[in-house]
Amino acid sequence: MSKKYPVIAVTGSSGAGTSTVKSSFEHIFRREHLNAAVVEGDSFHRYDREAMKLAVADSEKSGGRPISHFGPEANEFEKLETLFKEYGETGSGERRLYLHNEEEAAPYNQKPGTFTPWQLITPGTDLLFYEGLHGGVKSETADVAKYVDLLVGVVPIVNLEWIQKIYRDTEARGYSAEAVTHTILRRMHDYVHYITPQFSRTHVNFQRVPTVDTSNPFIARDIPSLDESMVVIRFQNHRGVDFPYLLNMIKDSFVSRPNTIVVPGGKMGMAIELILTPLILDIVAKSKQ
Helix, strand or coil: CCCCCCEEEEECCCCCCHHHHHHHHHHHHHHCCCCEEEEEHHHHECCCHHHHHHHHHHHHHCCCCCCCCCCHHHECHHHHHHHHHHHHHHCCCEECCEECCHHHHHHHCCCCCEECCCEECCCCCCEEEEEECCCCCECCCCEHHHHCCEEEEECCCHHHHHHHHHHHHHHCCCCCHHHHHHHHHHCHHHHHHHHHHHHHCCCEEEEEEECCCCCCCCCCCCCCCHHHEEEEEEECCCCCCCHHHHHHHCCCCEEEECCEEEEEHHHHHHHHHHHHHHHHHHHHHHHHC
């Protein structure tokens, strides 16, 4: 882990809600006047959109284990590890953007689903902030988690994760429910071996648990709201966590285990900022000493 140039990563599966946590981090950075170098996990995919479709089709035709965006075959884990390591040592490193749609692609005069060229991070940032699938991943060839100073997991229970995935891909992206279900099954091996293990390495985990029936995610017609959920927050090291303060600040919260606090879903953003702000400020303060 770095001392002088901190690396902070939010990791979570596709559809898990990492974007909500990213917004909370942005509030913290803005309020505390911190200049963050932002890195998106999608920019470390190995293939652009069209090439990925071909790679998936080829892997399925071969009869072997199909590749997915969750696993090492479709990602540049080594480059992500190198970025975290180099940033921790120098405050710079190479990053690029993945252009998701027409709006993002237009300024670069490129097609959606492609990457911008690799560029060095401009020196002078206070920290690196990563949000994506693999902030704490380990594989046979890379150990990304080794170079992260604060690793935050966002992991709803799996049925809720699938509901969010199915709803997003059918409503916003036009896929059929059958196609999305096929994708979930295709990437299950990589989910078990490369996504789930990260949440045993996180310093803080936020797990959203619905309080409504999600027993069959494949027929669900809507996503349970935050107000229909509780959030289970687990600390890797609970020593130093001011649980009485959190319980006083977050109405209807309670401690379920010595290292775990449960808060109403509608208070998730507030909990994130209350919990993570002092951790971030402590890391940054130490880096400036």
